[in-house]
Structure formats: structure tokens, C-alpha cells
Amino acid sequence: MLRMQMQQEKHMKKQKKYRVLGPMASVFESMKTGSWRLERPKVEFSQCSKCGTCERYCPANVITIHKEKEECVQFIWDYCKGCGICANVCPKDCISMVDERGEE
């Protein structure tokens, strides 16, 4: 909740052009749903069997499996809402959900 509020305030504070009464925004960051994320999926790549289950189950269609790469599970972070379905369906149990702000 707090994160969503901060996100709404962020772009309202950016507006410079107009003195405006009432609700409006001229920066459209909230259209990137990834900014809603409270937790993000973290993959233990060494355990991954590249089966593609997470890719098929992702409701936002933001996962791509790269069989040839070491970091074989790629997320589009602009649109991953952090729902955790990938972590739940992973047969190898190698995806965990970590705090968005906790790491890095």
C-alpha cells in the first residue's frame, strides 16, 4: 500500500508546467505496472531445468527462457508485478520471492 502511494505521489511532484487545481498528472510512470511490485522473483539459475513452466504460467507474459544463457530466466521488470505465480509453479522450486527494496 505504502509503495503504491509513494508511486502515485512521485509523478505528481514532478509536474512543473502548470499550476493546476484538482487531480492530474503529466508524467505517466504508473503505466509501467512493474512499479507496483513489492516483491520480486529471484531465480537460482544453477538449479533451473529450463522447463518453461514459469514462462507459461506468467499472467503478465514477462518471462522468457534462454536455454543457451547462464541467466536462463529473463524477466521484463517494467511489467512484472511480482505476483509470485512463477515461484509457486516452479517444479524445481528454484524461484523465491525477495523484498523489492531489501536486495541491491
Added chain:
Amino acid sequence: MAGYMMLDGNEAAVQAMKMAKVKVISAYPITPQSSIAEKLSDLVSDGILKAKYLRVESEHSAMSAAIGAQLTGVRAATATSSVGLALMHEVLNVASGCRVPIVMPVVNRALVSPWSLWCDHQDSMAERDSGWLQLYCENVQEVFDFVTMGYRIAEHEDVLTPIMVCLDGFFLSHSMQKVLIPEQSEVDEFIGDYIIKNTYLDPTDPMIINNLTSPDEFTEMRYQQKVGFENAAKVMDEVFLEFEEKFGRAYRAVEGYRLGDAEAVIVSMGSMSGTVKHVVNMLRSEGKKVGALKIVSFRPFRNDLVNEMLKGIKRIAVIDRTAGLGSQGTPLWHEVCNSIDKASSDVIVKNYVGGLGGRDISIETIKKVFADIMDDHSQNRSPVWIDVKENAMDIRQVYINV
């Protein structure tokens, strides 16, 4: 040359909207507003009014479309009544919250049930906290004048608040009266072109309007509206004076009538105010010291003016055309009570409910109110239903199978 026309209240509203050169119209017909929607449609199809007429499927859509249209930088027009206004409720608050200065005639009609087509004020009273300014008209000339002035008041950059111009269903909407209509050039000079002073919709410079607002800013935006209402009081006074100078008709947010030395005063709104003044004249000729106070601007409510004008008057009768169910009194009565200096405890402010669902507030009704307030010795301060029939509790009886 300005000239007289025979118009009913709805046509007067249409004339004013036409002369304000509205560019988009989205209206849904409802009795007794229908002839506004029809007449505007005629004007557009005949090419007299250069505007886009949108056929919408409900009042909710009518107001939504009007908001969107006005945000593109033109005057948008709509009008409604009764349950239509109730259906607009959600979007009325969007218009006021987004500071879209729409001018909307509201033809007052009772809310259902009982199903009614006729006048009382419950529809607009139910919207008194929706962030709209509200003016109430006494006659058809006022309908034209208030709609015209409405554009100036609502669109003022310190106000930016939509306005309802309330006219009593049938009593004004369908009553033909002689109305002085100014020249188009005079109206142009007075109102001017619509200039966007706040948010707008422009594909080349996009902005999101009405986005999700967190608790961190919501209060401040409501506060902006509150300031808008405070400014509206001042702007309204200025516009009234400017109108008087230009067109010669004097209006005030609160109008006193024969208040000097008055012992009893009736406070009223809308078309009944004319009858009240007539009865004041009748009683004055009999030597009774009575007066009248007409509330033109209900939102913002001018407690400063009401207090000043009612100073020294001991007996005040407030008539409302709405029931105020479950409350200690009707909305206007609350406002008047809270406007009067608390120190004067010998002042009686008594509440009267009348004229519901189209019942005429006649000379007799007003005389009854004056008689009651002048001869009041009871401590009971609950509202008096001045024109209710004695058999109210058993007016309909049916046979049922037992």
C-alpha cells in the same frame, strides 16, 4: 436591440446556453427538463447553434461526456432533473473535483418514490454537498440571467467550480413569461470566449486527469475546492454588480424584501419567493410588520449576508420544499439557524415543510405560515408540515384476501 420574448423557463435556459455558444451538448431527456434537450437539438439540426449534439444513453453518460468535452477547451451543455440528477451523482463529484466549470440548469422535481413528475427541491438538495455551486430562480427572467452569469462565476479562475441553476419544475420550466433577452453582442461582451484556465485534454501535450490520488494529497485537493467556494462568494457579488451595470437588473446572493421594522420574516428559495413577497405586500397593507428573505445562492450559503439582514428580527420562518427526513429540520433551516448570532436567544427560527411533489405553495399556505410564526408560543421546534392533509396516515385503503 435587446427585446422581449415570451419564453418558458426551459426556453430561457436554452436561450442563455445558445448565447454562451456552447460547443458540445450531451443531454438525456427527462420530464420536466425534456424541452431543454429537445430545443437544443432543434437549434443544432437547424444550424442555428454550431455545436455537436451527443445522444447519450443516460444522465451518467451525459455528465461524463460533458466533462470530457469541456476539458478539450469548449463550453459543454447539459441539463437534467430529479432521478436524472440522482443518476449523475457520481459524475457530478468528478466535475467539481476536476474543477470543470460546467453550467447546468436543473429543473427541480421530486425524487421518487412516490413517483412524481412535479416540483420540489429534494433532487438538488440531495446534491448540496457534491461540490457544485447552486443558484435558485424565482422567475423565468432569472433563469436566463442566472445561466448567463453562471458562466462568468463558474469559469472564473479563482472559482473553477461547476454551477447548477435550479428552476422549479413546471412552475418555471413550463410557465410562459415575458423575458428581456439581450443582444448576442452584449452577451459576448459579458461572457467572452471560453478560455481554459486549468487542466485540459490535448493529444499533443497529454495529461492524465482524475488519476488516483493518495491520502497525502487528497485533503489538499478538497481544500482547494473549499477555497474555490469562498472565492465564489466574492466573485458572485462582483458578477451581480457588473451584470446590473450592463443589463440593469439587480441581483444579490441573498435578497431582502421589506425587512425594515419587520417582526416576522419568511426565508424561502425558488418560485415560491414571488408568492411570499406578494403575501408580504398584502399583510403590510393590513398593517402587519412582515418581510421576506430570498436565498438566491444556496451554495455557497451566505451566512454573513443572512445574519446581517436578519439582525433584530425575532421571528423567522424557513420554508423548504424538501422533507429533511430524519433530521431536526430541513437543509435551509439548518443553514439559517447556524447563520444567526447565537447570542440572540429570544429569536425563534421555525421550520416549515411544504410544496412537496408539485403541491402549490399558495397565498393561503404563506398566510398560514405567517400566522403560525407570529402566534408561536410552543417550545416544540420540530418542523411543521404546513400543507399536509389531516388524513395523511390513511389516504389509501385496499382490500386484501384474508
